[in-house]
Amino acid sequence: xxxxxxxxxxxxxxxxxxxxxxxxxxxxxxxxxxxxxxxxxxxxxxxxxxxxxxxxxxxxxxxxxxxxxxxxxxxxxxxxxxxxxxxxxxxxxxxxxxxxxxxxxxxxxxxxx
Amino acid sequence: xxxxxxxxxxxxxxxxxxxxxxxxxxxxxxxxxxxxxxxxxxxxxxxxxxxxxxxxxxxxxxxxxxxxxxxxxxxxxxxxxxxxxxxxxxxxxxxxxxxxxxxxxxxxxxxxxx
Numbered sequence: 001x002x003x004x005x006x007x008x009x010x011x012x013x014x015x016x017x018x019x020x021x022x023x024x025x026x027x028x029x030x031x032x033x034x035x036x037x038x039x040x041x042x043x044x045x046x047x048x049x050x051x052x053x054x055x056x057x058x059x060x061x062x063x064x065x066x067x068x069x070x071x072x073x074x075x076x077x078x079x080x081x082x083x084x085x086x087x088x089x090x091x092x093x094x095x096x097x098x099x100x101x102x103x104x105x106x107x108x109x110x111x112x113x
Numbered sequence: 114x115x116x117x118x119x120x121x122x123x124x125x126x127x128x129x130x131x132x133x134x135x136x137x138x139x140x141x142x143x144x145x146x147x148x149x150x151x152x153x154x155x156x157x158x159x160x161x162x163x164x165x166x167x168x169x170x171x172x173x174x175x176x177x178x179x180x181x182x183x184x185x186x187x188x189x190x191x192x193x194x195x196x197x198x199x200x201x202x203x204x205x206x207x208x209x210x211x212x213x214x215x216x217x218x219x220x221x222x223x224x225x226x227x
Contacts, residue, residue: 032214034215041220041221042220042221043117043220044156044216044218045218046216049215089156093213093214098161100158100161100169100213101216102158103148103156103158104155105156
């Protein structure tokens, strides 16, 4: 069956360090993968999209990589700040079908000052 | 602010009851999506409408139904409510109907079934 896995354990890092979050998937033929940020009690907010034929995407302090051989995406936040503390969700859209994003359960990031 | 408006923010009701959740998409967006988020299931896709017509269906229970009106707002109807229906219900919108590359989410409706 199709699965999207994100580390359920919170990631704790010090301010200024690079945070790296992982999204693994199985039994998907992906068209693209999205990363969203979700704060408590709020809706997810779109951050970045990377297509299956792209290796890397950057936006300001954010970088996403996509390895379709390893079936994995890595999400990096450089020079992290306490304001980056949130839950980060990856969402995979399979090629063909209805192109509806399927979300992982998210990883909580806590940046300590 | 995503531009997607959901009402009400909170809803407390009893088992067996029926409720309606409302969503107004961003101006110009034709697609509306409904997702359910619970602690044990994560964010689960329920249903998508595009310009008034059902486009895709996920794990939506038969007790749940939705529609999108000519002014593009959408309503999610939940009936014969059970304790397990307690969750955050999100509406999202996007301009596209078929590629869904970027969803804009509302702040959600927290449903508590007692």
